[in-house]
Amino acid sequence: MSEDAKRFLAPGWDFGTVTDKISSIILGPTPLSWFVGFGAAFAALLLFIFAVSATFLRGIGLWGVGIPVAWGFAIVNFVWWIGIGHAGTLISAILLLLHQKWRTSINRFAEAMTLFAVACAGTFPLLHLGRPQFFYWLFPYPDTMGLWPQFRSPLVWDVFAVSTYFTVSLLFWYTGLIPDLATLRDTAKSKLARVVYGVMAFGWRGSARHWRRFETAYLLLAGLATPLVVSVHSVVSFDFSVAILPGWHSPIFPPYFVAGAIYSGFCMVLTLAIPLRSLYGLHDFITDDHLELCAKLMLATGLIVDYGYVMEFFMAYYSGDIYEKFLAYNRAMGPCGWSFWLLFALNMVLLQALWSRRVRRSVPTLFVLSLLLNFAMWIERYVIVVVSLTRDFLPSSWGYYGATRFDWSLLLGSFGLFLTCFFLFVRFLPAISMSEMRGLIDERQEAGK
Amino acid sequence: MAQLFPPSSNSIVKAAFAAGALVLCLAVWVAYRVERTTYFTKAGVACEQPVPFSHKHHVSGLGIDCRYCHVSAEDSSFAGLPPTRTCMTCHSQVWTQAQMLAAVRRSAETGQAIAWTRVDRLPDYVYFDHSIHVRKGVACQTCHGRVQRMPLTWRGYPFPFHMKDCLACHRHPERFPREDAELARLSRGFPPGERGHAAALAEHVRLLTDCYTCHR
Numbered sequence: 215m216s217e218d219a220k221r222f223l224a225p226g227w228d229f230g231t232v233t234d235k236i237s238s239i240i241l242g243p244t245p246l247s248w249f250v251g252f253g254a255a256f257a258a259l260l261l262f263i264f265a266v267s268a269t270f271l272r273g274i275g276l277w278g279v280g281i282p283v284a285w286g287f288a289i290v291n292f293v294w295w296i297g298i299g300h301a302g303t304l305i306s307a308i309l310l311l312l313h314q315k316w317r318t319s320i321n322r323f324a325e326a327m328t329l330f331a332v333a334c335a336g337t338f339p340l341l342h343l344g345r346p347q348f349f350y351w352l353f354p355y356p357d358t359m360g361l362w363p364q365f366r367s368p369l370v371w372d373v374f375a376v377s378t379y380f381t382v383s384l385l386f387w388y389t390g391l392i393p394d395l396a397t398l399r400d401t402a403k404s405k406l407a408r409v410v411y412g413v414m415a416f417g418w419r420g421s422a423r424h425w426r427r428f429e430t431a432y433l434l435l436a437g438l439a440t441p442l443v444v445s446v447h448s449v450v451s452f453d454f455s456v457a458i459l460p461g462w463h464s465p466i467f468p469p470y471f472v473a474g475a476i477y478s479g480f481c482m483v484l485t486l487a488i489p490l491r492s493l494y495g496l497h498d499f500i501t502d503d504h505l506e507l508c509a510k511l512m513l514a515t516g517l518i519v520d521y522g523y524v525m526e527f528f529m530a531y532y533s534g535d536i537y538e539k540f541l542a543y544n545r546a547m548g549p550c551g552w553s554f555w556l557l558f559a560l561n562m563v564l565l566q567a568l569w570s571r572r573v574r575r576s577v578p579t580l581f582v583l584s585l586l587l588n589f590a591m592w593i594e595r596y597v598i599v600v601v602s603l604t605r606d607f608l609p610s611s612w613g614y615y616g617a618t619r620f621d622w623s624l625l626l627g628s629f630g631l632f633l634t635c636f637f638l639f640v641r642f643l644p645a646i647s648m649s650e651m652r653g654l655i656d657e658r659q660e661a662g663k
Numbered sequence: 664m665a666q667l668f669p670p671s672s673n674s675i676v677k678a679a680f681a682a683g684a685l686v687l688c689l690a691v692w693v694a695y696r697v698e699r700t701t702y703f704t705k706a707g708v709a710c711e712q713p714v715p716f717s718h719k720h721h722v723s724g725l726g727i728d729c730r731y732c733h734v735s736a737e738d739s740s741f742a743g744l745p746p747t748r749t750c751m752t753c754h755s756q757v758w759t760q761a762q763m764l765a766a767v768r769r770s771a772e773t774g775q776a777i778a779w780t781r782v783d784r785l786p787d788y789v790y791f792d793h794s795i796h797v798r799k800g801v802a803c804q805t806c807h808g809r810v811q812r813m814p815l816t817w818r819g820y821p822f823p824f825h826m827k828d829c830l831a832c833h834r835h836p837e838r839f840p841r842e843d844a845e846l847a848r849l850s851r852g853f854p855p856g857e858r859g860h861a862a863a864l865a866e867h868v869r870l871l872t873d874c875y876t877c878h879r
Contacts, residue, residue: 355691358698360827399667412667413676 222316223654224498232499232651236644237401239494247493248641255633262627265620269341276620283603283615288342290595291625293450294478295335295632296376297471297591299383300443301479302328306386307439310432315657316507318650319499323490323639324483325387330635331482332380334628339372341624368452375449379442386435392418393428393649447475454598460541461602464529470522477515478591480508484584486636488577490645499646506574512587513568519594520562537607549614550601553593560590704823706808709815710780713766722811722849729803729810729849736803740792744779747771782816783807785824790879799864804849805832805839811849833871836864 227235268276279286302324309317340349352373354362363370396418399411418424451471454462484505491500530542545554564586567573574580605612639645701707721727730736732745747770754764755771770777783806785791796806804810806828808819818824832839870876 356695358825358827360825360830408667416676417668417673 221503222319222501223651223658224501227498227651227655229652229655232655233397233401233648235496236499236646236648236651237398239640240398240642240644241402241407244641245493248637252634252637252641255630255637258627258630259634260627260630261623262630265623265627266337266341268620269624270346274342274344276618278615278617278621280613282606282611282613283600285342285599285603286615287617287621287625288338289453290592290599291628292335292338292342293471293595293599294592295331295338295628296379296450297447297475297478298482298588299328299331299335299379299479300447300472300475301483302326302331303379303383303386303439303443304476304479305483306390307436308443310436311440315654316504318654319496319646320483320487320504320508321650322387322390322647323486323636323645324479325383325390326636326639326643326645327482327486328383328479329380329387330632330639332376332383333635334632336376336380337628337631338624339369368449368456371449372453375446379446382435382439382442386432386439389428389431389435390647390650391643392416393420394644394647396420397648398644443476444472447471459602459606460535460537461526461545461598464526466522466525466529470519470525473515473518473522474591474594477512477519478588480512480515481584481588481591484508484512484580485588488581488584490640494645496646499651502575502577505577505580506571509568509574509580509583512584513565516561516565516568516587520565523558523562540605541602544605545597545601548601548605550597550604553597553601557590557593557597560586561594564590699823701823704818704825706818706823709813709817710782712780712816713777715763715815717814718810718816719812719814736793737797738794740794742793747777782818783824789877791877799836801832801839802849829877830872833876834868836868836871 274288277286277288279288302321305317305324306321306328309321340346343349351357352363352370363373392415395411395415399408399415402408402411448468448471451467455464455467457463487500487505487508491497527542530538533539545551564583567579567583573583600615604614697703722729732749733742734745736742747767750764750767751771754767758764759768766777769775797803804819806819806824808817810816810819864871
């Protein structure tokens with residue numbers, strides 16, 4: 215335990231200095247780079263609002279979707295964003311239950327990442343409905359149509375999976391925030407900040423009784439969130455595997471999607487953690503050991519994903535089914551073959567670089583790798599969703615897909631939504647859990663005695 | 664340092680949470696009710712017509728059959744609105760000078776059809792055929808309300824053409840027999856719609872409730 219405490223928190227920090235350092239991000243002056251970053255993110259958010267409004271007003275005829283490719287960027291983006299969310303839940307719930315101390319300094323912003331990614335993800339299927347203003351038809355309520363949603367449809371399971379996921383993630387994140395909000399209430403100088411953080415802290419006083427209840431609630435929520443790590447992306451994969459289309463109809467999808475989700479989630483953790491710690495000088499809290507462990511998890515889950523790719527090709531051969539065989543051929547050699555080879559180069563070849571300790575310890579390399587592999591995961595969903603649809607059973611119904619500028623605007627704009635939320639989060643809420651960092655110091659002192 | 668919040672804060676926060684939950688429930692309830700009010704369904708609300716035609720007078724008073732004017736109800740998807748010359752079969756002889764019928768006479772002279780305002784309207788994504796309903800023994804009044812009692816025409820109450828109203832009968836046709844004496848008198852000559860016939864339909868509920876039965 216003391217060994218862990220040493221690796222995941224640089225020496226020389228005590229209760230007071232840790233609290234001061236983390237709360238100074240919020241209460242101290244805001245660096246210029248924050249404004250630059252926020253401005254860029256906000257500009258992208260405006261693009262998103264524009265594209266969403268256009269979709270509302272004119273309909274999804276603005277997108278590149280049609281027949282045979284009825285699922286385009288919107289579904290690719292949905293699966294990609296929701297996958298990113300998975301690392302947050304894994305870090306917060308499973309690593310908590312497994313007593314992995316290294317989750318301490320990265321769990322807070324990973325959970326925030328989860329929430330914002332799920333929010334981004336949620337917008338896409340709603341827009342994809344075509345008449346997004348009627349999204350509430352997806353919920354079972356006593357409507358004037360005398361109908362319930364089609365409970366046998368994976369698309370309805372999606373609604374429940376994603377909304378449950380968002381709710382539990384939000385509760386988990388907020389519960390963890392409460393002691394830190396109380397710290398901010400007590401350290402803030404301005405009256406307004408004290409009142410706002412005070413209301414949000416729900417009257418937390420840090421008494422023994424509060425802590426006991428807090429720990430119980432936190433553990434219970436972790437228990438609730440754990441099955442969600444596996445269930446949500448399994449349900450998302452059912453959208454595909456329940457259909458009969460070659461390239462979708464495959465029993466390997468649930469585990470393969472879950473592994474891909476955790477993989478892309480850890481890519482995104484690295485993409486966010488590396489700039490965050492250098493922007494605010496948090497190298498002592500988010501150490502190179504943290505980054506290395508994230509990279510190891512990426513390697514492990516990435517290899518499972520690679521196994522999935524290999525299995526898809528093996529099954530095409532082993533099944534003897536002409537449609538499956540053609541799908542495998544079309545993926546690699548068809549008109550969209552470039553997307554498969556790009557995926558292959560990144561997710562199967564480049565990923566192996568993480569076997570090397572030198573790569574895992576080199577921060578700039580990790581950052582570039584995380585960006586490339588995030589991109590690869592997006593391409594993976596493109597290969598699954600779009601390329602499978604372009605050529606199905608009947609050659610007469612084959613087609614091609616071209617994204618329009620509205621598709622691109624929505625994709626780029628969703629980064630705006632995500633990053634705007636993230637910049638605001640870093641500015642107004644503690645990006646690293648102060649209370650848990652103090653717990654780490656406490657453990658170290660206990661061990662030192 | 665002075666306390667940030669007075670002791671009453673706890674109660675205020677608790678009350679706010681309770682109020683939030685209450686408002687949410689109330690909002691759902693209000694939305695549920697409002698959607699079913701006559702303001703939205705237009706059931707029971709007479710609309711403006713070029714001529715104040717009274718079904719009550721013509722049907723209950725004079726005993727004219729529905730099909731005298733709505734000729735294609737039994738044979739076509741559309742029940743049909745009468746041409747002006749149908750009105751003129753009587754009104755060329757009776758009430759020839761009535762101010763109320765000026766628009767009818769003008770229409771007869773010019774050949775320009777009377778622009779009736781449609782009362783019962785289904786969305787265009789619903790495939791609806793009058794003839795099959797009439798032939799399977801559904802009374803006009805089952806969907807249109809007691810038109811024979813309407814001095815001005817309104818959408819039948821309590822059947823405001825919500826999908827659930829269609830499904831009520833498509834799911835349980837046996838519950839909509841043509842039984843009451845007034846209906847029986849008005850439906851003389853219509854295909855039979857007694858309980859036995861409707862019960863026979865009930866065997867085909869699966870077919871009646873397929874999506875593509877109405878949404879083709």
